[in-house]
Amino acid sequence: MSDAKIKGPASYFPSIEKAYGRPIAEWKALVxxxxxxxxxxxxxxxxxxxxxxxxxxxxxxxxxxxxDDG
Incomplete structure (x- = not known):
């Protein structure tokens, strides 16, 4: 297991899932x-x-x- 801290946009993902009640995969699909x-x-x-x-x-x-660009 890695103890590396998540940086960049992905660092918001846990709070987004908690605040809006949907997994990140669903938000990405909407985008x-x-x-x-x-x-x-x-x-x-x-x-x-x-x-x-x-x-x-x-x-x-x-x-x-x-x-999607990568």
Whole structure:
């Protein structure tokens, strides 16, 4: 097991799951279903349609788009 601390957008994932009651995989699927769209459009979608805070929405979008680009 690794004791390495999670950094970057993924560090928000436990609090996102706790606050909004859905696994990260579901949030990522919502982002992917809304593509193609610009980063901030996807952030706005999570904020407006799901009541997510800006930091949490931005973390999900950034992590999802980075995964898909890589």
């Amino acid at each position: 992917r279903a809304a593509c193609p769209a610009r980063h901030m459009e996807l952030v706005a979608l999570l904020k407006q349609q799901h009541g997510m805070g800006h930091g949490h929405a931005n973390a999900i979008v950034a992590h999802t788009l980075a995964e």
